[in-house]
Amino acid sequence: MILNKRIKRVLFQNKMQYIGLIFLVALSISLYSIFGSLASNFNEATDTYNNKTNIEDAKFLTLKEVDINKIEDMFNVSLEKRYEVDVDFKESTIRLIELSSEINKPLIIEGRMIKEGEIALNPAYAKANRIKIGDVISLGGYEYLVSGFVSIPDYIYPTKSLTDLMADPTKFGVAIVTSKDIKKYGDLTYFYSIKGDISNAKKYIDSEYKILMWQDIKDNLRYTLAKKKIEQLPQLAVKIPLLFLSLTFILLFVLLKRIIKLEIKEIGTLYALGYTKSEIQRHYLFYPIIISIFGTILGTLFTILLQKPLTDYYVFYFNIPVSPNVKYNFLLYGLLESVLILSLSAYVASAKLLKYSPTTLLRGKVEKDKIPIFANINLSRFKFKNKRIIEGIFKNYASYIWYIYSINTSSCWLCCKGFSRRID
């Protein structure tokens, strides 16, 4: 269609308007895909994390020393004893944990695994206390080289006591050292970690050794709090940007409708020339498609730029290694959704106009003058000019309310998001 030659020119003439629309689409698509990828990466990461670390099913403490080999032989379980000790570092406490070999294997997030005389800390604590890899720190009279940052599966969310709800990385951190190093300290405590078919084993252990403390992993807040937050992420990741996306599209719907409405005369002319409704609509569908495509391209760029920093932010917070990969299917969904919804809005907007006869359209005005709902309000107190403004506002009350509502909602949403992040 020759008519489509004007698309480029129209876009150029109304650059700012269309750039704004493209930007809005880009923003919501990138938000959607960043959070979507993040959630999906997190899910994969937790799966591999649980596999790699071989996380315990429960930890316990008994009155008498447990015969590990005997229980492992009798039941289908693995059992490991792990020492730990709290030491002071400046104003804070570090819990040194013995490097385990079977259950609750720590995962290095940055740097490398410890050797004798070396230590690896949880990254949030290290950051809060300005400890870097390669530093040498002294703990209870022994010096350690910091070899890396680590995630300990039963301490993903490192709280000091089992019942604490909030982790405070400035005050408390966890770290791993070798068995040999930890045994240098007095005052060692220990727990047994157990994994496998635990219910029968538990009964037997209680009768033989007398259980003092037993905690299933699902009751371990250090694990479940993190797990809950991770599980919330996909919901947050998909629902909120989806909401944002829908909001953007509703806004675009209104804007596109306005743009098309400005072309009533042209539509009427084309109609009078003999163009069919579907031909005219096809022309107007180009605008949303172009907006969608450029929006998605820009959105992809945003996503690629922001995926890594955002992932790093969350990784730091959750203490689990997560890949910063962009999942391109989210961008594809975004594109499809954008094309679909924007095309629909262009379609609806043009269909609404094409209902009218060409003569009506050629007059350049389809709406009957609205009778202001507040026509009865006595405006005589106001000056003429002000009166016109007030009347104008009430005439277009629906669209004003809509604009105010949508601007409010989207800005509120952005603010809340920012605030809640800061609080976390």
Add this chain to the structure above:
Amino acid sequence: MSIKFKNVTKEYKTGTNSFYALKNVSFKANEGEIVAILGPSGSGKSTLLNILGEIDRATDGEIMFGDLNVSKLSDKELTKYRRNNVGFVFQFYNLIPNLTAFENIEVAAELTKSPLKIEEVLEAVGMLQNKNKFPQQLSGGEQQRISIARAIIKNPKLLLCDEPTGALDYNTSKEVLELLDKINKMYGTTIFIVTHNTSIASMCHRIIKLRSGQITDVKLNKERISPKEVEW
């Protein structure tokens, strides 16, 4: 193509009142004629022309284009008919902004299987040198010439002009009228011209007078003069 209106009525309903923009309008026009529709403002001239051009529907009555009863056609069929047979010239030209003069004509040419040559038509309306200009860069008279070119590019059997000189000065108006006369001669197009201006009627073959939605007079113009001689 000959045209026949039989008891054509256009009724507008506003609430419980109804208003007749046209009431029982009947007339005939022969193929190749230039027909003037005269009448005061609000008499229903545009309404008549729009119904003739199938961009508006009559409430009642019968419209024949040759042997074809167009009042019986569906909306789709009407669009198709309009697309091939009717050209429109509007008072305010209604060129599509953002398209050059040439492209504006192309837009209409695209609609028919055997359009005239765009260059030839541009030549005929004397606008060949302006073909790459955008409407905003053309004067009113020039825009109206392009608009006429756009209307005749599909070589329509029927050319409808609503106040084609309404927005133009005397000299430009006369040029446009000459152009319409030339097209009528060149292509044998039946042309309807809506106007307030009684002088314009003197260059037409047939004159239809309207008042308050009703025809007061239809007459053949025996002393037809050339548009050059039209004075007002």
